[in-house]
Amino acid sequence: MTAVRDFLTRTHGRGRLSWVDWVTYAYLIFGFLIIFLPVSWIALNSVKSSFQLEKQDLALLPSDFVRVARATVYGPDGREIFIMPDQPDWVLNWDDLSAEERAAQDVEGYLATLTGRGFYAMRSHLGQVPALVRDVIARENLPDWLLRYPSMNAAARAERDVAGVLAPLDPEDRRLLSEFLGIDPFEPNRLVTQILVTAPDPETGEMTEWAAPSFDPNREIFPARRVDNSSDEVVRVPTEGASAERVVDASWGNYFEPLTGRAFGVNVDFASCFTNSVLVTVIATLLTLLINSMAAFALSKYVFRGQAFFFIAILATLMVPPTITLVGVFKAINATGLSGSIWGVIIPGAATPAGVFLLRQYMLTIPDELIEAARMDAASEWKIYWRIILPLALPALAALGILSVIWRWNDLILPMVAIATTKEAYTIQLCLLEFRGEHLSQEHYRLAMTVVSLIPTTLVFVFLQKYITTGIANTGGK
Template sequence: MTGILTFLTRKSGGRRANWLDYLTYAYLAFGFLMIVVPVAWLSLNSLKTKSQLEKQDLSLLPTVYEQVARATVSTPEGREIFIISDLPDWVLNWKELDAETQASHDAAAFIEDYEGLTYYALRAHLDLLPVQMREVMTAHDLPEWLLRYTTMSVAAKAEHDVDALLAGLDADDVRVVSEFLGLPPYEQSRFVGQILVTAPDPETGVETQFAVSNIRPNSEITPARYVDNRTDAVVKLATDTLQAKRVLAPSWSNYTDPLTGKAFGVNVNFATCFTNSILVTAIATILTLLINSMAAFALAKYKFRGQLGFFIVILATLMVPPTITLVGVFKAVHATGLSGSIWGVIIPGAATPTGVFLLRQYMLSIPDELLEAARMDAASEWKVYWRIMLPLTLPALAALGILSVIWRWNDLILPLVAIATTKEAYTIQLCLLEFRGEHLSQEHYRLAMTMVSLIPSTLVFVFLQKYITAGIANTGLK
């Protein structure tokens, strides 16, 4: 701590700070904020629930509003919209619970305390309508095609007389079958969470509880409904008069569900992807250090015809964007049978022109006399390379190893080409793409797993950055 304080209070000269000191520390603070603020924002948003992210909640902390429910129930007279208050959190968040958590609650026993329209709304929300539908079918010996009716074509539906089946049922059973099939006038009930707010009543001025779908600070008026259902009319409230209670509620399931393979709507196990990325990064880094150091040793310490030409060609490949060679890499991976295997990610990038250049420049600074002395002692070329050159090149190898870890860990293009068809071989970056599909978006999972994917590369860079600077600083010195 003392060292950090000493560093942060250094001055260019004299006892008092001058304008250059202030400018330096302002630049340091600006750079720190540019790096930390996006990561902090990502970290806090990764703990928000799915509904918060879908509503584009701009609050900094992962807090939730105190909520009530708004139900929409169809009747022969039309649709009824009303508010249901004092529901437990597990009921309000039923759709976001995993199957194991849902099974731990007795939803059927819970709705027995309600009746009328409230009962119908909770029955649909808690997924009890299919259960009661099967009970009605068993009790009245109804045909199995009713379960497939909603997916039938118009011509297929015309071949079945649903009205004749409903004629022999009582009113409650008719409603169950009609809601399940989506037949008028009993369409399926809808159930959505609403924010509980307190605001002056537009008519009386008395503080009253209202339910609103969202709070937009930039909007002057917010539509709302009375929580006590005194009227089904929508009232308009001044946004600046709304008072809502927020509670800190981090959603740790954003992390645990993907890591345990319980993420809803995601067909990959992130723990497996994490393991694959570790294997790819570790093996590829070892191969990169071995192959690049051999090439650099030959280019730095051997004299042969075309040596300069080889080196120029290697450097020239740095100017070719990876996307240009993408088709060629794909054909090579497919032709060698590596498609769908992690080796298809490891082998194509085993040799890097940046690594060859970095190590060659460092090896040029090692005196040739050391190698000649080893050869005079009857050391083979392999022993010269392995026992003398590699230990002396350790700073540059460490720098290249760290860079290789970061490159491999964050690589998306090569895995996308080589293993996109085999989910068992997915790396972390490909797994992150799985959290966003055409019909289903799981941004809460993707943000959380992005934070997990940042941990290894961040730790490597933070604790080993001195090797990067030392290796690069010494490169090319003689």
């Protein structure tokens, strides 16, 4: 920390800030913000709930408004809409709970505390209607076609005597089956959450609690219902003097669920994708260092016919965009039987022209006298390469290895060509594409897994960047 403080408090040598210092610090701050702000935005949004992201909530922290339940119940008297305040969080967030979290809740005990229309709304919201219907059918020995009735077509329904089946039942069982079957005037009951807002009553001016579907302080009014259910009308409430409490609530399930294979609507296991990326990165980097160093050794320390031609040909491939060679790479992968395997990602990119150039330029700085002395001592060419060249070229090898790790880890095009048809071989970058589909968007999972994918390369770059600068700085220097 002392070194950091000394660095940040340095001046232009006069003991006070000059215009050069102001420009320098402004440039450092600007560069820091350019790099840090996007990453911070991703990290903060990765722990927001799916609801908050879908609503495009621009709040900086992962938070949500305090909410109440708004129920819609259908009965003999028609539709009733009312507010149910002070409900447990697990009830309000029931749709976002995993199967394990739902099983841990005492649903039956909770429903036993409710009566009337509140009970009807909650048993539908908590998904208890199908199970209760099966119990009634078994207990009353009713026909099994009742379970299939909601999915029947109109002609099949007309052939069934539903009224005759329901007539002998008691009122509660008849209502339950009518809700399940969707018999007029009954329909499936619904429950949604709304924001709890405290605002003056437009008529009396008294502070009143309201349930609003949305709340934007920049608008003049917002539609809402009274929480105390003293009136079932929708009231246009002025936003002046209104307030809504927000609570910070990080959704850590955005990380745990994909990593444990429990992400809803996602057909890939991100832990397996992470493992595949590690294997591809490690193996491909080792092959890259081995092949590139051998080529660089030959081009820097041997004299043979066509040496300049081969070197120029290797450098010329740097000018060819990777997208130009995609068709050829795809055909080569299919022809060799590597399609659908991680080896189809590893082998095509094992040799890189940039790596050959970097290592060759560094190996040119190694004195030829060391190689001649080794040959006079009867050292084989392999021993010269392994025992002399590689240890002396370690800074350049470290720089190339770090760059290769970053390249392989972030590569998307080659995996799409080689393994796009085999989900078991997906790498991290391909898995990130799976979190957005045509009918279902899981942006909360995508953002969280993007943060996970950034961690390895960030750690590699932060802790090993000195090897990159050392290896590149010494390249080509005599």
